[in-house]
Amino acid sequence: MPSEAAPAITSAPPAFAARGVAWTRRLTTGAMLLPAYGILTISVFLPLLVMAFFSVLKRSPFDPGPLSFTIDHYLVFVRRPYLIDVAWTSIQLGLWITGVCVAIGLPAALALAKATEGRSQKILFFLIILPFWSNGLVRIFSWTMVLRDGGILDYAYHLVLPSAAPLGLLYSFPAMVIGLVHAYLPYMILTCYLSISAIDNQLIEAAESLGARWPMTFLKIILPLAMPGIISGSVLIFVPVIGSFMEPRILGGKTGVTMGTVIEDQFTQAFNWPLGSAMSFAMLGFILLLFGVFGRALKQPATAAS
Amino acid sequence: MSGSISRRKFNLLALSSLAAPALIKARAFAAETITVLNWQGYGTDEEWALKAFAEKTGITVKHEYFNAESEMVTKVKTNPGAYDVVLVNSARVRQLGADYLSPIDPAKIPNNSSIPASLSMHPNFVINGKPYGNVWLWGMTGLAAREGKAKQGDSFALLADPAFTNRVAMNDDPIIAVGIGALMSGQDINAPKDLKLVGEKLKSMKKNIRLLWQSEDEWNKAFAADQFDLAIYWSGSATRSRRNFKLPVDFIVAKEGAIAWVDTLTIPTSSTKAEAAYKFINYMIDPDFYYEWATKVGAPASANPAAMAKLPADDLNKLIHKQEYLQQMQIMGTLSDETRQSFVDLWEETKAFYAK
Numbered sequence: 166m167p168s169e170a171a172p173a174i175t176s177a178p179p180a181f182a183a184r185g186v187a188w189t190r191r192l193t194t195g196a197m198l199l200p201a202y203g204i205l206t207i208s209v210f211l212p213l214l215v216m217a218f219f220s221v222l223k224r225s226p227f228d229p230g231p232l233s234f235t236i237d238h239y240l241v242f243v244r245r246p247y248l249i250d251v252a253w254t255s256i257q258l259g260l261w262i263t264g265v266c267v268a269i270g271l272p273a274a275l276a277l278a279k280a281t282e283g284r285s286q287k288i289l290f291f292l293i294i295l296p297f298w299s300n301g302l303v304r305i306f307s308w309t310m311v312l313r314d315g316g317i318l319d320y321a322y323h324l325v326l327p328s329a330a331p332l333g334l335l336y337s338f339p340a341m342v343i344g345l346v347h348a349y350l351p352y353m354i355l356t357c358y359l360s361i362s363a364i365d366n367q368l369i370e371a372a373e374s375l376g377a378r379w380p381m382t383f384l385k386i387i388l389p390l391a392m393p394g395i396i397s398g399s400v401l402i403f404v405p406v407i408g409s410f411m412e413p414r415i416l417g418g419k420t421g422v423t424m425g426t427v428i429e430d431q432f433t434q435a436f437n438w439p440l441g442s443a444m445s446f447a448m449l450g451f452i453l454l455l456f457g458v459f460g461r462a463l464k465q466p467a468t469a470a471s
Numbered sequence: 472m473s474g475s476i477s478r479r480k481f482n483l484l485a486l487s488s489l490a491a492p493a494l495i496k497a498r499a500f501a502a503e504t505i506t507v508l509n510w511q512g513y514g515t516d517e518e519w520a521l522k523a524f525a526e527k528t529g530i531t532v533k534h535e536y537f538n539a540e541s542e543m544v545t546k547v548k549t550n551p552g553a554y555d556v557v558l559v560n561s562a563r564v565r566q567l568g569a570d571y572l573s574p575i576d577p578a579k580i581p582n583n584s585s586i587p588a589s590l591s592m593h594p595n596f597v598i599n600g601k602p603y604g605n606v607w608l609w610g611m612t613g614l615a616a617r618e619g620k621a622k623q624g625d626s627f628a629l630l631a632d633p634a635f636t637n638r639v640a641m642n643d644d645p646i647i648a649v650g651i652g653a654l655m656s657g658q659d660i661n662a663p664k665d666l667k668l669v670g671e672k673l674k675s676m677k678k679n680i681r682l683l684w685q686s687e688d689e690w691n692k693a694f695a696a697d698q699f700d701l702a703i704y705w706s707g708s709a710t711r712s713r714r715n716f717k718l719p720v721d722f723i724v725a726k727e728g729a730i731a732w733v734d735t736l737t738i739p740t741s742s743t744k745a746e747a748a749y750k751f752i753n754y755m756i757d758p759d760f761y762y763e764w765a766t767k768v769g770a771p772a773s774a775n776p777a778a779m780a781k782l783p784a785d786d787l788n789k790l791i792h793k794q795e796y797l798q799q800m801q802i803m804g805t806l807s808d809e810t811r812q813s814f815v816d817l818w819e820e821t822k823a824f825y826a827k
Contacts, residue, residue: 224808245816247823254826306692313696333637335698336682414643415689418682422826427819434645435815436541437808 220442238443248427252451255423258338258413259406262345263399269346270353271395275387277354278362279369293351301348305415308344309335312416336418344412349405353398360394361387404452408445424448504531505555505747508546511536513558514608514764515755524754530747547571551741555748561733564596564604565805573738574601579749582756585777590797595804596735604735605752606774609797611722612647613729615704617694618719627655627725629701631675639676640693640702643683645818646803646811647730648673651703654727654801661804666817673821680825687711694718707771710787714769722791731800733774 219226223233242248277289296304311317314331322332334340364387372382410429413421424444431441502525507515514520516534525531535554537543540563547557547567559567577583583591586606596604614621614629621629630639630651642648650660652669663669681699684690687708693699695718706729709722736752738745754760761778764770765788772792773779782789806814 245820247820250827251819251823309692309696313693313698315696414683414685419641419677419680419822419825421683422819422822426822430645430815430819433539433541434818435812436544437812437815440812 216442217446219438220446222439225436225438238440239447241440241444241447248424251422251427252424252448254420255407255425258341258345258409258423259403261342262349262406263403265342265346266350266353266398266402267395270350270398271357271391274354274357274361274391274394278358278364279366293354296347297351301411304347305344305412308340308347308416312340312343335416336420338417338420340416340418341413341421344416345406345409348412349402352401353395356398356401357391357394360391364390400456407452408448502529502531503744503747504533505742505744505751506533506535506553507556507558507751508535508537508543508554509556509558510538514770515556515558515751517764517768520754520760520764523760524751527754528747528750530750532751547739551739552743553741554739555742555744556751557737557739558607559604559735559737560803561593561595561604561606561735562803562805564735564737565598567603567737569598569603569740571739571741572603573740573742573745574598574603575605575738576749577602579746580605580753580756582753582758582775582777586756586775587798590733590774593733593802595733595802604737605756607734607736607752607756608771609731609733609774610771610792611706611724611729611731611796611800612642612650612703613706614723614725615702615709615720616723617700618721620700621721621723623721623723624726625723627651627727630655630703631672631679633678635679635701637679637681638700639679640682640684640690640699641676641680642703643685643822645815646806647703648818648821649814650730650801650803654725654730657727660730660801661806662810666813670817670821673818674824677825683822683825691716691718694720706791707788710791711769714787724796728800729796731797731802733797733802734771 220238221234221236223235223237224230226232237244242252273293277286277293281289309316312335313319314333314335316335318334319332323329334343368386368390369382372386377385407423408425408428410423410425413423413426415421417423428441428444428448431437431444435441509515511534515532521532535546537546540560543557543559544563544566547554548571557572559572564572577591583605590606592602593606596602614625614627616625616629629635630641649663649666649669652672653660653663655672656663656665656668658664658669679701682693684693684702687705690702690704690708691712694702694712695716704720704722706722709720712718712720736755738748738752742748756773756775756778758773758775758778758781761770761773761775762781765773765778765782765786770788772788774797776794779789779792779794
């Protein structure tokens with residue numbers, strides 16, 4: 166049967182046989198997809214559904230007594246206006262991390278895709294993936310060693326300027342940016358690499374032969390064609406950064422108050438799962454809205470170029 | 472038995488289904504086993520002690536752990552019959568209440584004899600005239616300073632003193648934060664009438680706050696790296712930081728006091744082995760056990776005066792944890808869901824103010 170499967174599509178066989186082949190194909194596809202989607206359903210959608218259910222409960226689901234429902238928790242930003250500041254901090258953090266990741270990741274991806282090959286490319290790739298192999302918490306704590314006063318950076322700085330005041334990097338906004346960029350940069354490099362390596366070299370050569378200088382080639386050819394990678398990388402980074410709580414807590418000191426930490430506290434300190442869930446969904450809704458608005462605007466140049 | 476299945480348990484489960492007949496047979500001969508729910512490494516799971524206890528009574532003690540008090544509450548509520556002894560902070564006893572906990576019969580715990588009634592019958596865990604927890608360990612949350620930067624009897628007002636600009640580490644815990652604000656404004660830590668005033672006191676520290684810590688380890692690392700001079704800290708941890716890590720830290724009982732907490736051992740209503748549980752609780756409050764634990768391993772202060780009296784005169788724990796404090800200080804009590812939420816909201820708002 167498998168040998169007949171290929172011609173079956175191209176040479177228009179009798180309808181009955183085609184239907185049989187289509188069915189076995191569908192079954193095989195289904196069987197191959199089932200484990201992945203089964204796990205996704207159990208591990209992602211079910212907890213999300215449960216959380217959505219919690220978010221409209223009045224009290225903690227573990228308390229005895231009958232369940233009662235409310236949508237009051239969704240009015241968090243009205244009831245707790247200070248959260249608008251917190252949300253703005255989180256968005257700023259998200260924009261900073263995404264921006265820095267583009268600024269560092271795009272050139273790196275460009276160099277990897279167009280200027281390296283073979284063994285050296287493999288080694289460079291390996292170095293990019295390397296951070297993923299260490300535990301996130303370990304990475305954050307090692308940053309505290311580097312960033313603290315008297316730490317590695319501060320020490321180096323004072324070798325140059327012995328009488329300067331301490332850098333005071335740890336427990337600050339820049340410390341969070343550094344820690345989070347470290348954690349998320351590989352996503353940007355990898356997504357940009359994929360779209361840049363798909364760019365036909367002849368396009369670049371054509372631009373050069375037509376007299377375009379390097380910045381012009383970059384702006385008119387490479388950047389628009391790399392845009393899908395930049396956008397998907399940005400989405401992959403922006404969303405988790407807004408919800409991050411570990412890095413802000415450990416590196417941010419008193420500045421490390423984000424939506425992530427506020428939501429975490431609802432679960433661990435207030436023990437108010439309904440409110441925590443509602444905050445998560447309010448944030449999710451906000452992010453979707455953001456993508457709805459900006460996604461359309463961002464899509465324009467990419468489609469125009471292709 | 473527990474809600475989660477670890478890989479080890481999963482393997483065991485698979486194996487035991489094969490070896491079930493043999494296991495059932497072995498079970499019939501095994502002595503009584505009780506299960507304790509506690510923080511890991513918090514006294515009840517000291518191996519040498521469990522060995523001694525088993526030799527004395529024939530009772531084997533198994534453990535399950537929690538990482539947060541809220542997790543403990545959930546476990547007790549959702550796993551009826553799974554636990555025979557549960558460590559419950561006195562502030563949480565009422566949260567479980569008579570629905571989930573059995574009243575303690577003092578006659579069954581002879582080692583309690585030297586504990587003053589004001590403590591063993593503290594209103595925190597007495598419901599309808601009966602105690603639902605047996606006091607075991609206690610400690611304080613208060614000021615701690617780098618050696619020489621503050622002295623005993625100083626005020627919490629130091630937290631807002633310009634001398635400590637950017638040199639203060641605050642505990643990132645809404646209950647503690649509100650408690651400190653309440654002490655600063657002369658209010659009840661468990662039911663401050665004027666929460667706005669508490670918020671103002673906390674906000675006045677803004678320029679001084681450098682970091683918000685959550686764990687002892689985080690505190691020690693930042694203190695050792697000279698990131699702050701003044702902090703809110705736990706008394707037991709302060710002793711450990713000094714003794715084990717040689718950090719130059721002084722625990723200070725401010726003139727406004729400190730926030731005391733008391734841990735109790737409880738017996739869930741769903742336990743079928745209450746007699747064995749009583750024996751274990753009696754062993755845990757035994758001065759002999761405490762002496763071994765405190766001097767060889769390191770322990771928080773015991774609520775049993777006889778146990779503290781046994782410690783050497785220069786013991787750091789003994790010096791810091793004066794028994795009379797327990798009579799003078801406000802002890803963390805039960806908070807209703809609404810109060811707890813109002814504390815969390817105030818603290819979140821204050822933190823957002825610090826971050827601005």
